[in-house]
Structure formats: C-alpha cells, structure tokens
Amino acid sequence: MSFSSSPVVSLRDVAIYQDSNTILSNVNFDIEKGEFVYLVGRTGSGKSSLLKTLYADLSFLTGTASVAGFMINKMPRQQVPFLRRKIAIIFQDFQLLFDRSVADNLFFVLKATGWKDKAKMKQRVSEVLMRVGLNAAGSKMPHQLSGGEQQRIVIARALLNEPLILFADEPTGNLDPMVANEIMQLFLEINNSGTAVLMATHNYEIINRYPKRILKCENGKVLDSKVNEFNLINGF
Numbered sequence: 563m564s565f566s567s568s569p570v571v572s573l574r575d576v577a578i579y580q581d582s583n584t585i586l587s588n589v590n591f592d593i594e595k596g597e598f599v600y601l602v603g604r605t606g607s608g609k610s611s612l613l614k615t616l617y618a619d620l621s622f623l624t625g626t627a628s629v630a631g632f633m634i635n636k637m638p639r640q641q642v643p644f645l646r647r648k649i650a651i652i653f654q655d656f657q658l659l660f661d662r663s664v665a666d667n668l669f670f671v672l673k674a675t676g677w678k679d680k681a682k683m684k685q686r687v688s689e690v691l692m693r694v695g696l697n698a699a700g701s702k703m704p705h706q707l708s709g710g711e712q713q714r715i716v717i718a719r720a721l722l723n724e725p726l727i728l729f730a731d732e733p734t735g736n737l738d739p740m741v742a743n744e745i746m747q748l749f750l751e752i753n754n755s756g757t758a759v760l761m762a763t764h765n766y767e768i769i770n771r772y773p774k775r776i777l778k779c780e781n782g783k784v785l786d787s788k789v790n791e792f793n794l795i796n797g798f
C-alpha cells in the first residue's frame with residue numbers, strides 16, 4: 563500500500579484504561595483520509611477516552627495505533643507536539659483565550675507551531691476566518707461573540723495548520739439546534755475539502771440528517787457500522 567492511501571487512523575487490538583479500569587478493549591478500526599465518522603455511545607461508555615488516546619493525551623500499553631503517520635503507542639512525549647500539528651482537536655467548551663482578540667488567538671497558535679513570516683501568518687489568519695464565515699471578527703474579543711461564533715473561531719484555529727484529521731468531542735453540545743446545525747455544515751465543508759473528521763456526539767438529529775459511518779462504544783467494545791449491524795436508538 564502506498565503512503566498516500568494509508569489510513570489516517572489505524573488501531574489494532576488496542577485496550578484503553580482509566581486508572582486500572584479497562585474502558586475499551588480489542589479496539590480495531592481504520593479511518594481513511596477524508597472520511598467522516600461519528601462516535602456514539604452512552605455517557606461513560608468511553609468516547610472521550612478513545613479520543614484522548616487518539617490525540618495522545620491518554621497512553622495505552624496494549625495494541626498498536628497510528629494517527630497521521632505517528633505510531634502513538636510507542637511515541638515519546640517529546641513527539642506529541644509534532645502529532646498535534648497534523649491533527650486538530652475541538653471540544654464542547656470553546657477554550658479560547660479571553661484576554662486577547664480573535665486574531666491574536668490565532669496568531670498565538672501559529673507562533674507556537676513554528677510560523678515566523680508575519681505576512682504569511684496574517685494571510686493564513688484571514689484565510690481561516692474567511693473559511694468559517696467570520697472574516698470581520700479578527701479585531702473582536704472572544705466575549706463579544708456568540709457561543710456559535712466562538713465555536714467557529716475554535717474551528718478556524720483548528721484549521722490553521724491544515725490538519726489531516728479533526729477530532730471533535732461533542733462540538734455542538736452547548737449550542738442551540740440551529741447553531742449546532744450551522745456548525746455541522748461547517749464540519750461537512752471542511753470534510754469535503756479533504757480533512758477526515760471523527761466526531762463524538764449525542765445529537766441524533768444531526769446523525770439522522772447527515773448519515774455517515776458510526777463507531778459506537780458499548781459494553782467495553784467499539785462497534786463499527788461498516789462491520790456490525792446495530793440499532794442506533796438503543797445505543798444511547
């Protein structure tokens with residue numbers, strides 16, 4: 563298989579623990595470049611633990627996993643920032659820096675990820691703001707924006723370094739249904755331009771409206787709609 567067609571995420575027989583409790587075991591799946599996948603399951607079933615494992619915030623001893631070309635099971639801690647430059651992570655709570663403008667929030671990330679050329683940085687900031695439909699928001703402070711707008715800025719920030727995959731943990735959880743739908747549209751656009759998405763969600767409406775492959779955490783295992791038949795409604 564050539565490098566360009568290798569999956570962006572590949573897990574083989576992975577077991578995930580929190581303290582000494584097994585949360586998920588025998589986890590096996592691939593996510594291809596540009597794929598869109600939902601991650602579902604009841605509260606406490608292990609969705610966040612799985613995502614944390616994938617962005618190297620939770621280590622594991624059993625099994626092998628590669629994410630964006632990094633073998634994360636044997637990755638030294640010093641390499642984590644290099645992985646993080648190839649991926650993007652979006653949470654439910656927006657996690658912007660509230661002491662600086664929207665543009666400065668974005669510059670902060672560019673600087674931290676090694677960008678030096680001021681003109682290119684400015685250009686990139688306006689590109690990502692344009693991408694999320696907030697090109698005029700650069701000079702605003704985060705608290706001057708609505709929740710949905712703040713989440714758009716978080717998405718713009720996630721796009722700065724053109725990630726191979728976007729991990730999102732309940733990204734629409736704090737938003738009203740209409741805004742949640744707009745944010746979902748944005749994820750779909752990002753996905754259409756080639757970034758894979760793995761999105762944990764409890765939002766049935768969105769899943770029903772935009773059906774995609776589903777991974778489901780249940781009874782300590784990860785089921786895959788590509789492989790297993792399962793009833794979505796009973797899963798929540």
Ligand SMILES: Nc1ncnc2c1ncn2[C@@H]1O[C@H](COP(=O)(O)OP(=O)(O)OP(=O)(O)O)[C@@H](O)[C@H]1O
Nearest residue numbers: 580581585603604605606607608609610611612779
């Ligand atoms: N930092 C931690 N230390 C110990 N146990 C944890 C920790 N984080 C989560 N757990 C436990 O791991 C299990 C899985 O939690 P996780 O947060 O992955 O579930 P989830 O499916 O994301 O839930 P939710 O839908 O509520 O976000 C739960 O039993 C939880 O109590």
